[in-house]
Amino acid sequence: MAHNTRTIARQVAQYSDYRDLLAPLTRTPQDISWELLAESLAEFQRTLMDDPKTQPLDSFLLAIEAGDWQKAKNALTDQQLQGLHLFRTKAGCIKCHNGPLLSDQRFHNTGLHYFGRKFEDLGRYEITGKNQDMGAFRTPSLRHLMATKPWMHNGLFTQLEGIIRMYEHGGARPRRPATLPAEQYYPTTTQLLTPFNLTPAERQALLAFIKAL
Template identity: 30%
Template sequence: MGGRQAPTVYNTAFNHLQFWDGRARSLEEQAIGPIHNPIEMGETHENVVRKLGKVKGYQQQFRAVFGSDVNLQDLANAIAAYERTVISTNSAFDKYVLGDQKAMDEAAVRGMALFKGKARCILCHSGSNFTDNQFHNLGVPQVGPAKEDQGRYNVTRAEKDKGAFKTPTLRSITETAPYMHDGAFKTLEEVVDFLSEGGGSSQNLSALMKPLNLTPEEKTDLVAFLKALAGEPIKFQMPKLPK
């Protein structure tokens, strides 16, 4: 078990940095990290390249696509190329803003107004991908095996980054529970309750965190809007490789 919740693959193509702490500068760099991580694949890059190189299908595809035998860089290029196709699209929200006034119900429409206003969500979850691609300390309780996860600070060593984690996209958020960097909350309702209270306690709590004092009805409307960000199911078919 790792110390962090696996981040979503949805819309990673639009991230400036990868992982909760932003330690990878590209999808290609991110793709090869888990290979040698002892609590993930626990392998070596050299051994994985050697094993894939023995598979006829991969031999043929690498030569056809990259003009070379299996190698680590093109392995990363291939994984990253696929990840860039995993995009959340055509949600009820998208349909609504494109003119279909019936795409979202009244609760979701009220929730959208809260999202932009009283609930202050848009301060971090901004833009078409609903993230500022920045790092913030929300005072999230540490529930995983890591007793004190310093987040972005582990990368930058800047005091301002202690306990700060990357703002995740809210696209298809209903499919990516549990929530926060350590999976501290099982439901969107729990997340909204936490944020409404102004987050948790931390010496480095983001200045953006303020008590919101949302009413039960407002919380329900906000969750309704978040559910309206769910995209259409992604069509996927496993390619057949010759053995």
Template identity: 45%
Template sequence: MMLRARAYDLLGRVSQSFGRFVRSQPPGFTPAALAIAAIVFVMAPIELWRESQRDVAIGFPADPGERDLLRLHERYARPVEDWPRPVLSRAADFTEFARLDILARPTEGPEALKVALGRRLFADPRLSGSGQIACESCHNRRLGWGDGLPVSFGDGRQTGTRNAPSLFSSGYKTALFWDQRAASLEEQARGPILSPVEMNNHSIDDMVDRVAAERDYREAFAKVEPGEALDADAIFAALAAFQRTLERPTRLDRFIEGRHDALDPEQVWGLHLFRTKARCANCHNGPLLSDGKAHNIGLSFYGRRLSDLGAYEITGDPADAGAFATPSLRHLSRTGPYMHNGLFGNLEGIVRLYEIGGGRTVSAEVAATDPIGRAASTRSELLLPFTLTRDERRALVRFLEAL
């Protein structure tokens, strides 16, 4: 009833304004000009009303009934540009949600052969110094292209310090690793190959020599790039070509493209909370549900057992202390545990972390006396605490599980 009253009031004010406008025109004011003016006066309030409607849904009730949920579902069944506005910080780098345009998998020719070769290399422990660790040891298809562990182990059962990121969307990113130190999959491959904790090769050449010693590999590479050398670049290119085929459509993709039964009304409520009250869309947006940036959410544990300063260890810039890449949320339910250190085993725990505005893992004493500690304790300005009801939290988790 309130919205209807606002509409009548708006139309009444428009009618009065149009009447005053017509009476103020000179005698030579033509019918054609009158028609144009009428269109302008009618369309302007319609557009204003449309914009106001997009904002109204931000005040969605915390205890909605079935009809409320159905109306919200209908709102999100519209094109994305007509969805309710997200709640954003001025510092947010927001890209509107969209269906991901998934790269086509080659089915014939040299590129298809390269993908097949990359798949074989990905599963081959020859790429490790011990002959025991393959890429798929930490990135297993059945475990969401991760390994299901908080942090990975590698050569000689050595334990690393970071969670193995899922590879679903790796071919769409321009910054890889939790600290974003690699700009492409080809560059990224060198990291684990040479890491003494992961695949423990003394040199890239050692790895190349083992692969090149196999006749099957020499013949396969010759078919992909006739006349070209079987070298590290060729191996990394094949691995990258395979990884670029791993992405798949999600329920959210299907919902955005018009299959509105892909998300039920409660999950759409969770989508709405994701974009508004919970403010998740400040960092998780666009087709990848990631802004592609690194942020400090307060989990550096600086000066403690789990200490990890993230991007700072690459850049040396105090502003990067405690900053880690914003992961894509695509296929989220299949890619736990979560965070750079695998600290969270379930999505409700992550929601509760953000409800309190992020972590507080640097002591006040350290932050007061140590410049790097102070930088690590400075969480992203995009993080603001919020409060969800039990039902809201469940709806948000159900949406996250549907991604």
């Protein structure tokens, strides 16, 4: 998060909770190093790896690749399969949520920058200082989605239904404040987000699919 490794190790060593957790691996707080923290983080991240044979979407895709249509049919329910179709087509989720991690690893402005308001977060702009990066955030992975609540970069969303509704309207599109000086740049929502309409049944199907990720 833009810190240097020495600072991170020093900050972790300041907290008794972390020192207690790391005590079996260290003799003194001074032994808490970035190398130890990196190994600990890697060990934790290994627990997040899915077995493709048990993860619904991966099981479905592997079965399709193998031409095992019965196994593919059993991997996803009919409702989840409809949700996958909507994910790829009408809802357009796949424009950004694609690839093995269901993320294009690019930065986009979804309109949730709260410019000039409470919760303001200008995203990548805070690092680059470039106007075009104002309000842009990296597309998050949808893997383990139900274990990462609350959602969005600021954690302000607790209901997936609300997120889908927002995207049905083409994402958040805040208006430029009338009091903002003309020379002041104002971030605009990406044109990748376009409005779409789902029936109640389609909305539930899309939810069923993304909850299985």
